[in-house]
Amino acid sequence: MNLRNRLEKQRNILDFSLQNLIRRKGKSLFILVIFVLLVSIISSILFLTGSLTREMIKSSEQLPDITIQKIKGGRQVNIESVYLDQIERIPGIEAAEPRAWGYFYLDSLNANFTIFGFDLSLLEAEDYETILTENTKQKNLTGKSQYKMAVGPVVYEQLKKSKMQETYLFFNPDWETSLPVDIIGVFKPETELQSADLMLLQTDAARKVLELSDDEFTDIAVYIPNPEEVDNIALKIRRAFPELRTITRSQIQSTYSSVFGWKSGLVLSGLLVVILAFLVLIWDRSGGLSQEEKREIGVLKAIGWDTEMVLAVKFLESLILSSISAVLGILVAYVYIYWLRAPGLREVFIGWSTIYPSFKLVPYIDLKYLMLIVSIAIVPYSAVSIVPAWRAAITDPDEIIRHNG
Numbered sequence: 001m002n003l004r005n006r007l008e009k010q011r012n013i014l015d016f017s018l019q020n021l022i023r024r025k026g027k028s029l030f031i032l033v034i035f036v037l038l039v040s041i042i043s044s045i046l047f048l049t050g051s052l053t054r055e056m057i058k059s060s061e062q063l064p065d066i067t068i069q070k071i072k073g074g075r076q077v078n079i080e081s082v083y084l085d086q087i088e089r090i091p092g093i094e095a096a097e098p099r100a101w102g103y104f105y106l107d108s109l110n111a112n113f114t115i116f117g118f119d120l121s122l123l124e125a126e127d128y129e130t131i132l133t134e135n136t137k138q139k140n141l142t143g144k145s146q147y148k149m150a151v152g153p154v155v156y157e158q159l160k161k162s163k164m165q166e167t168y169l170f171f172n173p174d175w176e177t178s179l180p181v182d183i184i185g186v187f188k189p190e191t192e193l194q195s196a197d198l199m200l201l202q203t204d205a206a207r208k209v210l211e212l213s214d215d216e217f218t219d220i221a222v223y224i225p226n227p228e229e230v231d232n233i234a235l236k237i238r239r240a241f242p243e244l245r246t247i248t249r250s251q252i253q254s255t256y257s258s259v260f261g262w263k264s265g266l267v268l269s270g271l272l273v274v275i276l277a278f279l280v281l282i283w284d285r286s287g288g289l290s291q292e293e294k295r296e297i298g299v300l301k302a303i304g305w306d307t308e309m310v311l312a313v314k315f316l317e318s319l320i321l322s323s324i325s326a327v328l329g330i331l332v333a334y335v336y337i338y339w340l341r342a343p344g345l346r347e348v349f350i351g352w353s354t355i356y357p358s359f360k361l362v363p364y365i366d367l368k369y370l371m372l373i374v375s376i377a378i379v380p381y382s383a384v385s386i387v388p389a390w391r392a393a394i395t396d397p398d399e400i401i402r403h404n405g
Contacts (some may be wrong), residue, residue, distance in 0.1 A: 011307035049264040051361040054362025064221035078216040098217035117206030132185035147205035152183040152195035314389035326377035
């Protein structure tokens with residue numbers, strides 16, 4: 001058989017497969033809808049997991065090489081400044097910087113804000129332009145209050161409700177007076193995943209809000225020029241100070257991957273019953289051949305079609321239907337995650353209590369996720385469709401026509 005005849009044969013098989021799907025449009029449409037729902041659910045979870053993991057790992061690249069915390073009674077406590085000089089003297093360490101950060105609970109909004117101390121005077125004009133929104137980046141460090149801060153976009157919207165979008169008054173019942181802090185800027189929306197609940201205060205103000213004494217810090221950030229030395233230096237610190245805990249950047253990145261992977265697995269497990277129900281429905285509708293389909297196979301065998309051609313028709317039918325379902329399911333998931341911002345699902349993966357970021361994720365679709373989705377959508381359905389067709393194709397055509405006529 002020459003190439004032209006082979007192509008003509010394949011075209012005829014494809015045309016016949018498409019006609020079968022159209023002729024049985026009720027069954028085809030039912031399977032298509034169920035498959036699209038199944039693929040879109042799985043794709044949504046995988047897309048959200050992949051994008052969040054990528055965003056958090058990308059953000060973690062700005063973290064210190066080693067974070068040092070003091071542990072007492074199994075819990076983190078403030079670390080004394082006496083450790084700072086001793087840690088800086090360890091060979092291989094370029095810098096060790098004390099940090100002041102923590103949480104401030106605002107009762108009126110029933111929410112925790114993240115307080116982080118930073119020397120805002122170090123920011124240049126271009127830094128403000130890079131990280132702050134257009135309407136606030138022009139503000140400088142002069143104002144009513146002695147202290148300044150930049151806030152996340154969600155925090156800013158919350159503060160508007162309290163009419164404190166210009167100057168916020170930190171207050172604690174144990175304080176004699178409140179602490180006014182001017183808001184000099186709002187972080188850009190693209191940073192919302194990291195800055196949603198953030199208040200970036202001048203270090204002195206952060207220490208006052210967190211009630212840190214003069215010789216205390218929250219933790220120490222260590223920077224090491226040689227990445228190969230990070231684990232070794234972390235070990236040296238733990239040996240010299242057993243009461244201290246070291247957390248490397250690679251450990252944080254691994255934790256992000258594990259946490260989002262665990263959450264996606266948990267969500268998929270919770271939806272396992274729904275997924276199994278979809279698969280059972282698909283099996284029930286496509287696993288067996290109707291009398292009409294069996295008689296059709298018998299007629300095809302009687303007029304000269306061989307078993308290979310019959311199986312090719314059934315395979316193409318399942319391939320076309322499952323491929324369309326996979327494409328539509330992936331498109332639905334893409335719109336749901338990246339255009340609609342995953343309403344109802346993002347709260348499962350993001351751990352803010354009442355301060356949820358309305359983040360816009362950068363699309364990230366891993367090839368292994370696509371391969372998994374395609375294998376789920378195509379392989380099982382093809383196997384379910386081919387087996388009964390093969391059984392009918394190897395049966396004597398006269399017997400099939402007599403019993404299904």
